[in-house]
Amino acid sequence: MQHEIVLKDGTRFPALGFGTCAIGDWQQDDDYVVDTILKAIKAGYRHIDTASLYGNERSVGKAIKASGIPREAFFVVSKVWDTEQGYDETLNAFDASLKRLDMDYIDLYLVHWPNPAKTQATWQALEHLHAQGQVRQLGLSNFRPSDIEQLLSFAKVKPIYNQLELHPYLTQRALCDVCDKHDIYVSCWSPLGSGTWSGVPTNEKPIADAVVLGIAEKHGVSAGQVILKWDLQQGRIAIPKAESDKNIKANLELDSFELSAEQLSAIDQLNRDHRYGGDPDTAYEGNMKMQVPD
Numbered sequence: 001m002q003h004e005i006v007l008k009d010g011t012r013f014p015a016l017g018f019g020t021c022a023i024g025d026w027q028q029d030d031d032y033v034v035d036t037i038l039k040a041i042k043a044g045y046r047h048i049d050t051a052s053l054y055g056n057e058r059s060v061g062k063a064i065k066a067s068g069i070p071r072e073a074f075f076v077v078s079k080v081w082d083t084e085q086g087y088d089e090t091l092n093a094f095d096a097s098l099k100r101l102d103m104d105y106i107d108l109y110l111v112h113w114p115n116p117a118k119t120q121a122t123w124q125a126l127e128h129l130h131a132q133g134q135v136r137q138l139g140l141s142n143f144r145p146s147d148i149e150q151l152l153s154f155a156k157v158k159p160i161y162n163q164l165e166l167h168p169y170l171t172q173r174a175l176c177d178v179c180d181k182h183d184i185y186v187s188c189w190s191p192l193g194s195g196t197w198s199g200v201p202t203n204e205k206p207i208a209d210a211v212v213l214g215i216a217e218k219h220g221v222s223a224g225q226v227i228l229k230w231d232l233q234q235g236r237i238a239i240p241k242a243e244s245d246k247n248i249k250a251n252l253e254l255d256s257f258e259l260s261a262e263q264l265s266a267i268d269q270l271n272r273d274h275r276y277g278g279d280p281d282t283a284y285e286g287n288m289k290m291q292v293p294d
């Protein structure tokens with residue numbers, strides 16, 4: 001049985017999603033990507049995370065169609081990129097995403113990174129799409145406490161979650177507390193300590209940490225499974241990306257063990273505030289140089 005998130009409006013989706021950033025390579029969008037996502041769907045994933053910036057929305061749509069499983073069985077997440085923010089720009093970006101996905105609606109649409117100067121206009125575009133039924137839920141990504149407070153000062157539709165870089169070396173306790181206070185779920189990106197895009201060797205990631213490996217050995221599972229269970233047991237969503245059959249399968253097999261309170265706390269204590277990806281305090285300029293492909 002998969003851990004499920006149940007929203008106030010009755011919407012349910014699996015807490016464990018499939019990350020699709022840089023499958024194969026950065027912005028790769030071809031049969032290899034379709035086949036990898038299809039493999040994940042066959043393994044049991046129904047919650048799939050993409051973004052206009054990933055350049056692979058076509059592959060996500062094709063894999064879902066090729067699976068033969070009804071569209072309604074999936075929870076598809078996409079995101080509006082920094083260069084696409086603003087009211088009209090966001091509506092256009094959404095249209096383009098929907099066309100690439102070849103779908104009638106997106107389950108959850110996120111603001112990929114905060115840009116306080118444009119947040120209100122972008123969010124109002126999202127609220128319009130929500131009112132039209134083209135987006136079922138709205139959400140945030142990389143929003144800091146001040147960004148959340150700003151958004152909540154005008155939002156008529158509340159975000160269901162905030163997708164953050166979160167793993168044992170970056171536990172983001174204070175930000176999670178702000179999300180909790182406002183009933184906003186936390187979704188963890190790079191939950192295992194990032195994909196190959198970061199260039200970080202595996203032995204420097206939390207999946208190679210001695211404490212995590214020790215706990216994994218006690219339960220007869222892998223370090224990756226322990227980290228994902230650490231997220232789910234604490235009510236978080238996680239969206240690991242995997243390409244190997246072994247990892248795709250293992251990341252869904254989290255029901256055979258339970259971490260103790262001591263084990264959860266031992267992993268919490270590994271925090272060293274270490275980011276593998278961008279920092280919302282400084283990411284803006286670099287992000288604006290990254291273009292969404294057609």
Ligand SMILES: NC(=O)c1ccc[n+]([C@@H]2O[C@H](COP(=O)([O-])OP(=O)(O)OC[C@H]3O[C@@H](n4cnc5c(N)ncnc54)[C@H](OP(=O)(O)O)[C@@H]3O)[C@@H](O)[C@H]2O)c1
Nearest residue numbers: 019020021189190191192193194195224240241243244247
């Ligand atoms: N909102 C944002 O700003 C943002 C930013 C970055 C990422 N994301 C999202 O988060 C998703 C996940 O992040 P990510 O792709 O950076 O990294 P990740 O999921 O933390 O790590 C992926 C890497 O871990 C390996 N792996 C997967 N399962 C494993 C397991 N059980 N044991 C050992 N290794 C395992 C994968 O190997 P193989 O592929 O070889 O199996 C891959 O190299 C992305 O795909 C994307 O959807 C969002």
